[in-house]
Amino acid sequence: MQNVLDIRNLKKKFEDHQAVNGVNFQVEEGKFFSILGPSGCGKTTLLRMIAGFLEPSSGNILINNKEMVGISPNKRPVNLVFQNLALFPMMNVQENVAFGLKRQNVDKKEIEKRVKSMLERVHLEDYLNHNVQELSGGQKQRVAIARSLVLSPSILLLDEPLGALDLKLREEMKIELKKLQNEIGTTFIYITHDQSEALVMSDKVAVMNKGQLEQIDTPQNLYANPKTSFVAGFVGETNKFQAFKENEESVITKEGIKFLSIFIDKDIKKDCTLFVRPEAIALFPKDNEKDMNYFDLKVKTILFDGSNTKILATFLENNHEIMVSLPQNREFAHIQKNDVVKAGVHIEDCKCYKA
Amino acid sequence: MKKHITLAFLIFFIPVFLWLFLLIILPQIDLFFMSLKVENDVGDMVWSFNNYNEFFQEKIYWLTFLRTALYSILVTFLTFVVTFPIAFYITKIISPKYKGFLTILLLMPFWVSELVRVYGWMILLRESGVINYYLMQFGLIDKPIQMLYNDVSMIMGLVYTSMLFMIVPLISALDGMDDSYIEAALDLGASKFVIFFKIIIPYAAPGIVSGSIVVFMLTLGNYLTPNLLGGKNSLWFTEQIYNQFIASFNWNQGAAFGFLLLILSSLIIWIGLKISKQNLSKALS
Numbered sequence: 001m002q003n004v005l006d007i008r009n010l011k012k013k014f015e016d017h018q019a020v021n022g023v024n025f026q027v028e029e030g031k032f033f034s035i036l037g038p039s040g041c042g043k044t045t046l047l048r049m050i051a052g053f054l055e056p057s058s059g060n061i062l063i064n065n066k067e068m069v070g071i072s073p074n075k076r077p078v079n080l081v082f083q084n085l086a087l088f089p090m091m092n093v094q095e096n097v098a099f100g101l102k103r104q105n106v107d108k109k110e111i112e113k114r115v116k117s118m119l120e121r122v123h124l125e126d127y128l129n130h131n132v133q134e135l136s137g138g139q140k141q142r143v144a145i146a147r148s149l150v151l152s153p154s155i156l157l158l159d160e161p162l163g164a165l166d167l168k169l170r171e172e173m174k175i176e177l178k179k180l181q182n183e184i185g186t187t188f189i190y191i192t193h194d195q196s197e198a199l200v201m202s203d204k205v206a207v208m209n210k211g212q213l214e215q216i217d218t219p220q221n222l223y224a225n226p227k228t229s230f231v232a233g234f235v236g237e238t239n240k241f242q243a244f245k246e247n248e249e250s251v252i253t254k255e256g257i258k259f260l261s262i263f264i265d266k267d268i269k270k271d272c273t274l275f276v277r278p279e280a281i282a283l284f285p286k287d288n289e290k291d292m293n294y295f296d297l298k299v300k301t302i303l304f305d306g307s308n309t310k311i312l313a314t315f316l317e318n319n320h321e322i323m324v325s326l327p328q329n330r331e332f333a334h335i336q337k338n339d340v341v342k343a344g345v346h347i348e349d350c351k352c353y354k355a
Numbered sequence: 356m357k358k359h360i361t362l363a364f365l366i367f368f369i370p371v372f373l374w375l376f377l378l379i380i381l382p383q384i385d386l387f388f389m390s391l392k393v394e395n396d397v398g399d400m401v402w403s404f405n406n407y408n409e410f411f412q413e414k415i416y417w418l419t420f421l422r423t424a425l426y427s428i429l430v431t432f433l434t435f436v437v438t439f440p441i442a443f444y445i446t447k448i449i450s451p452k453y454k455g456f457l458t459i460l461l462l463m464p465f466w467v468s469e470l471v472r473v474y475g476w477m478i479l480l481r482e483s484g485v486i487n488y489y490l491m492q493f494g495l496i497d498k499p500i501q502m503l504y505n506d507v508s509m510i511m512g513l514v515y516t517s518m519l520f521m522i523v524p525l526i527s528a529l530d531g532m533d534d535s536y537i538e539a540a541l542d543l544g545a546s547k548f549v550i551f552f553k554i555i556i557p558y559a560a561p562g563i564v565s566g567s568i569v570v571f572m573l574t575l576g577n578y579l580t581p582n583l584l585g586g587k588n589s590l591w592f593t594e595q596i597y598n599q600f601i602a603s604f605n606w607n608q609g610a611a612f613g614f615l616l617l618i619l620s621s622l623i624i625w626i627g628l629k630i631s632k633q634n635l636s637k638a639l640s
Contacts, residue, residue, distance in 0.1 A: 051542060074542070082539055084533065086535035090560075100543035103544040
């Protein structure tokens with residue numbers, strides 16, 4: 001597959017801070033690529049540099065192997081769906097979607113045809129003459145996406161476009177966006193701080209922190225094999241412990257609990273951080289298995305959330321808290337507050353990183 | 356409860372009503388009747404359209420009228436051209452922390468009365484004025500040029516006097532505009548020219564229209580500035596009205612002129628609103 005976007009050692013420095021600090025990545029054509037990071041990590045700056053609203057301090061942006069630095073946004077083959085959508089309030093749906101085509105001096109009949117077929121794609125063909133203010137949040141969203149996609153850009157950039165929607169609608173739009181991208185085949189670059197959006201929709205996710213990319217991987221790999229302590233802590237829910245290395249295959253947490261564990265960062269001397277996912281912890285495991293950590297937990301409270309229910313428990317020896325997933329298959333329905341349960345976790349699921 | 360509302364309503368409504376009725380409507384009705392009366396040969400007042408006929412027959416009257424209307428439109432347009440970049444600069448380009456300061460700088464001259472400001476211009480422009488003095492000092496001219504009492508100085512003075520009333524609605528209109536509209540248009544391939552005419556102007560249209568209405572009406576009805584900066588050549592229609600009331604003491608003729616001016620300004624504003632597809636209450640809210 002050809003790379004549609006190639007970012008090379010991109011840097012952006014604002015007056016007093018380095019927003020983007022040496023970013024390298026490639027995006028293959030037709031992929032759904034997400035950049036995931038906490039607010040202030042520089043992901044919006046990165047996106048605005050790709051769109052052309054900001055000039056990088058150094059580095060290269062290649063789109064279809066053409067250098068884009070120095071080319072103004074209206075001449076780049078990318079389109080951006082804005083966080084607040086930025087639909088033109090003085091135009092109706094049809095005029096909004098036709099805006100870009102008119103700028104390319106496309107024939108009037110052709111514009112009409114393409115706008116109509118684009119709006120059919122996003123199921124808004126009946127709203128052609130509606131004012132954009134009359135639309136619901138989800139509909140506005142789709143107009144904004146249609147307005148950009150109708151220009152058949154090489155890359156569609158999306159800047160947290162689902163942020164303003166309520167939860168239910170957001171879940172629906174996630175699936176719809178993914179389907180739309182599959183149908184159309186345009187490369188999407190999606191910026192978000194919401195890991196579930198990134199994991200659900202993307203072919204590949206780049207996790208960004210403090211202006212640098214920590215890991216670029218498939219959602220599955222990102223979740224199963226985080227390469228850095230930041231990724232381990234940021235993607236998915238996890239239990240985090242400050243610990244000391246005891247020997248090559250075990251650590252002791254600050255609270256004094258011993259974990260058999262694997263070391264992802266090889267050069268750990270003493271201090272380290274241990275991550276254990278809630279769903280990796282088995283309740284009432286088989287006894288005396290090899291490479292298993294066993295402990296007794298006291299249930300403090302049950303955090304019911306349908307299929308995502310967890311228990312918040314503490315170790316019997318001390319009061320340190322740990323989160324354990326609770327499968328909703330009635331097997332564990334008897335567990336109550338203040339029960340003491342046996343729990344186990346395999347060594348492979350206890351990952352240690354540099355502190 | 357209902358009585359309370361009625362009472363509160365009356366308290367607010369009565370002063371407004373009295374103000375409008377006693378100071379505006381009543382005198383206007385009186386002027387209207389006055390405009391329809393003329394003195395006959397024996398000195399009695401009789402009903403007649405003569406005052407209006409006079410206006411159409413005497414060339415100088417309706418030429419002045421036309422000139423005033425066209426110049427007022429020109430002044431409104433020039434005021435917009437001058438103030439728009441300033442409003443755009445203040446709202447979109449400089450950092451927001453200087454916005455208040457710059458706006459105050461703009462308002463400051465208007466703390467001084469119009470008369471004083473116009474005299475300021477006269478001090479600059481007259482034959483023995485500041486500009487002439489320095490032009491002579493630097494040897495650019497041999498003898499002073501009269502820069503006052505022509506159309507250019509009059510138009511300039513009118514634009515200057517009107518600027519505030521245009522810039523305030525423009526700033527508030529542009530202030531409400533999210534920068535992302537401009538960026539989105541740029542992203543969709545629009546040139547700067549297209550962004551200005553298809554995005555910024557339509558977005559600011561209510562502000563432009565409300566500013567234009569105020570500026571147009573104030574200019575059309577302005578007496579002081581055309582008189583002082585344009586002198587006797589100014590031929591501003593308000594002067595004709597003044598002459599009729601004060602110089603000729605012909606209140607009936609003056610009243611007719613006054614009504615013609617009222618009809619003219621209403622008509623032009625109505626046409627302007629139709630062309631710009633705005634509506635009055637929306638533009639002025």
